Amino acid sequence: MHLVTVATCQLHQWSLDFTGNCERILKSIAIAKSRGATLRVGPELEIPGYGCLDHFLEGDTILHSWEVLVQILQSEExxxxxxxxxxxxxxxxxxxxxxxxxxxGKIVLIRPKMWMANDGNYRELRHFTPWDKHRQTEQHSLPGMVRRVTGQTHVPFGDAVVATEDTVIGVELCEELFTPASVLPVVAGGQWADRGRPHIDMGLDGVEIFTNSSASHHELRKLNRRVDLIREATQKIGGIYLYSNQQGCDGDRLYYDGACMIALNGRILAQGSQFSLSDVEVVTVTVDLEAVRAHRTGSSRRMQSAQAEPYTRVWIDTRLDGGQGIRVGEEETKVKEVEFRYHTPEEEIALGPACWLWDYLRRSRTQGYFLPLSGGIDSCATATIVHSMCRLVAQAAEAGEEQVIADARRMTGELENSTYLPTDPREFANRIFHTCYMGTENSSPETRKRAKDLAEAIGGYHVDLNMDTAVSAVKGIFSFVTGKSPQFKVHGGSNAENLALQNIQARLRMVVGYMFAQLLPWARGKVGGLLVLGSANVDESLRGYLTKYEWVDGSRTLAPGRALSCDIVPLYKPLNLRSCSSADVNPIGGISKTDLKRFIAWAETEFDMPILRSFLDAIPSAELIPIGADNAVQSDEVEMGMTYDELSVFGRLRKVEKCGPYSMFGKLVQEWGSMLSPMEIAEKVKHFFFTYAINRHKMTTLTPPSIWYVEQCSQLSALTRLHDNRFDLRPFLYPSRFAHQFAKIDSLAKELPNRATQPGADKAKVD
Incomplete structure (x- = not known):
């Protein structure tokens, strides 16, 4: 046996927090050493934090990173x-x-990243240059501050591996694990030759331990892909694989979900938590290098290895086995494969945003969150996520997490109280979570009661108020200036009057809400202010079903059985009724309505909150217009002209499958053709693209979501991403009637057969 102990870690780093980042790095090294580890790997760009964005272009960021490295080089740890x-x-x-x-105290090698993540949330090519001199190194001249500490003037810089007396270590950075090839095709002997990923090339050249430092953000089921790639990599080439990842919110919209791991020959031996409030988590394993060597005895691997181009080896005068060499006759340390812990999608929705909200709250040094509870499922989902956050805080406090306890004491004003522990989620919520029902004469008793009952179940500090006086004051100003008094449509008003009167209520909620967020702690005899939470789901953002610069109070819902208007909204009628462009953060901004419903159904049982059932059974409504003489009330889906299930499908096809109007129509004819005629599908597609186009400008003002979700499995509805213009780089001024595209759709729709009228056609609801 040839036993070595190795360590990987996940850290709650924070962009530009050089002092805190250094402390967490040193703590992780100390923990690794205390467990006997002789190799430690940390997350990508752990010294400045991964999310510095354009600060990476500043010389200060480079300077301060060197200063922190000098501290680490000089440390005993x-x-x-x-x-x-x-x-x-x-x-x-x-x-x-x-x-x-x-x-x-010496720098052995500087290994630059070769392949950059440069799509979706990532813009690495904006900030960094990829190293394209594969298997080549140069000499890097060290800054004076480093020379004085290490005595070195130059160190190797480039694509090399590190050799100790007993093994060889290779570095692979994040995206390089995901790439299909490690280098571009090269001409070898007159033929095009392809290369494998870095771990393949390094493994063929004798590298036995691979490190991978990552800053991989959370998406639904993304962890599965990481695990599969690491298993496949080490199963094929053999070796020990140390995967490290950042964790938490480091100052941007993403949540990095940790889940560091150690693998051996295709088996996962150890795993870090995916969702944790702990600032530093270290995973160590003692493994046998002889197991790697035994795995590599296959003839095809040996033939390829003999032909592999060599890497430059940079030598360290040390042994990772601690100088004990090969141990003969000693009982082997048994390292069993672990059953990797995957969370269900509902658990991921409960835990990911909750962890992000905790990081945002403690690092912003505010005293809590403020959320308008509308009695609808969207604000209900946001409140439930806050409840999940309070549960995590209570669990961490029970476990003795000192940083969590200190942060909780500070934000609750108990900093001097050394006995206060936030171990009761409801008691803690009453201190830091404030909710408000902002009703008008158009609000129903059912939504008011649901909001109050939910706040009580969570333990939040709840306020119930009416805004009719404020709404009447604004209407009065307009009437005084113009001599005109606008009316709702049910009272004989025009569409313009009807829309304006609804938007008055929506925007006034923003003003009132922010005032309460700033002054509620003061009114309760406390200091500080509150962060405002939004509650608009990804589907409504895509459709533009929101009021620009409106208060975010989520979707109100009617009690079951109340009548709905049968008036279908005319095609091309622009609506601007709903949330949400005004809040500090929006925890559900990347989640579809369908996914939210499944999450609430899960939380009803998991969190023992029966009140959540009433939100699932109710009908979505903005409650911004009076009930008419026929008792018909407002319905979100009727006003949007599409169901939430349809909207999720439109979002998937537009964003993920990259469909324009014509190709979306073609796909939906295949998906929905047994339920709808080609002409009906054509009208739905045209309606979606028109409303998307005329409301695209609203994406420039959306409240940033706390987390991005991508659904890639069949357990939840559709693949969804947030559609705001910081991520979805499309224009916001469109030729909204898409004359050429819509004409082609109409022409094709007339030619296609109507499968929906054929015998046996599926008349089920489109989803």
Whole structure:
């Protein structure tokens, strides 16, 4: 046997928090050493934090990163252990995303990232240059501050591996695990030759331990892909794989979900938590290098290895086995494969945004959250996520997490009270979670009661008020200036009057809500202010079913059995009735309505909150217009001209499958053709694209979501991403009638057969 103990970690780093980041790095190294580890790997760009964005273009960020590295090099913690640390640096006037390998106060190798994540949420090519000199190194001239500490003037910089006396270590950075090839095709002997991913090339050259430092954000089921890739990598080539990831909110909209892991020959040996409030989590395993060597005895691997191009080896005068060499006759340390813990999608929705909200709250140094509870399912979902956050805080406090306890004491004004522990979720919620029902004469008793009951179930501090006086005052100003008094449509008013009167209520809720958020702590005899929570789901954002600069109070819902208007909204009628462009953060901004309903159904049982059932049974309504003489009330789906299930499908096809109007029509004819005629499908597609186009400008003002979701499995409804213009880079001024595209749709719809009228056609609801 040839036993080595290795460590990987996940850290709650924070962009530009150089002091805090350094402390967490040193703590992780100390924990690894205390467990006997001789190799430690940390997250990507862990010194400045991954989410610095355009701060990476500033010289200060590079300077301060070097200063922190000097502290680590001089620390006692970093002696006697090989450390793989992430930071940006400049080489020949180019910025690189690098791993710096250090040992006993010396820099061994600087390994720059070769493949950049540059789609979706990531913009690495904006900030860094990829290293494209594969298997090549240059000499990097060190800054004076480093020379004085290490005695080194130059160190190797480039694509190399690190050799100790007993093994070889190779570095792979995040995206490089996901790429189909490690280098571009090259001409070899007159033929095009393809290369594998870095771990394949390094493994063929004798690398036995691979480190991967990542800043991978949470998406539904994304963890499955990481695990599959790591298992496949080590099963194929053999080896020990140390995966490290950042965790928490580091200052942007993303939540990095940890889940660091250690794998051996296709088996996962250890796993870190995916959702945790702990600032530092270290995973260690003792493994046998002989197991790697035994795995690599296959003939095809040996033939390919003999032909592999060599990497430059940078040598360290140490052994990862601690100098004990091969142990003969000693009982083998048994390391069993663990059954990897995956959360269900509903659990991910409960835990991911909750962890993000906690990080945002404690790092913003505010005293809590303020949420308008409308009695609808969207604000209900946001409140339930806050409840999940309070549960996590209580669990962490019970476990003795000192940082969580200290943060909770500060925000509750109990900083001097050394005995206060936030171990009761409802008691803690009453201190930091404030809710408000902002009703008008158009609000129903059912929604008012549901809001109050939900706040009581969670333990939040609830306020119930009416805004009719404020609404009448604004109407009075208009009437005084113009001599005109606008009326709702049910009272004989025009569409313009009807829309304006609804928007008055929506925007006044923003003004009143922000006032309460700023002054409620003061009214309760406390100091500080509250962060405003939004509650608009991704589908409504896509459709533009929101009021620009409106208070975010989610979708109100009517009691079951109340009559709905049979008036279908005319095609091309623009609506601007709903949330949400005014809040501080929006925890559900990347989640579809369908997914939210499944989450609430799960939480009803999991959190023992029977009140949630009433939100699921109710009918979505904005409650912004009076009930007419026929007792017909407002319905979100009727006013949108589409159901939420249909909207999820439109979002998936537009964003993920990259469909324009014509190709979306073609796909939906296949999906919905047994339920709807081609002409009906054509009208739905045209209606969606028209309303999307005329409301696209609203995406420039959306409240940032706390987390991005992508649904990639069949357990939830559709693949969804947030559609705001910071992520979805499309214009916001469109030729909204899409004359050419719609004409082609109409022409094709007339030619296609109507399968919906054929015998046996499926008349089920479209979803």
């Amino acid at each position: 970093a002696r006697g252990i090989v450390c793989d640390i992430g930071m940006p640096l400049t080489h020949k006037n180019n910025h690189y995303n690098c791993r710096v390998i250090i040992h006993n």
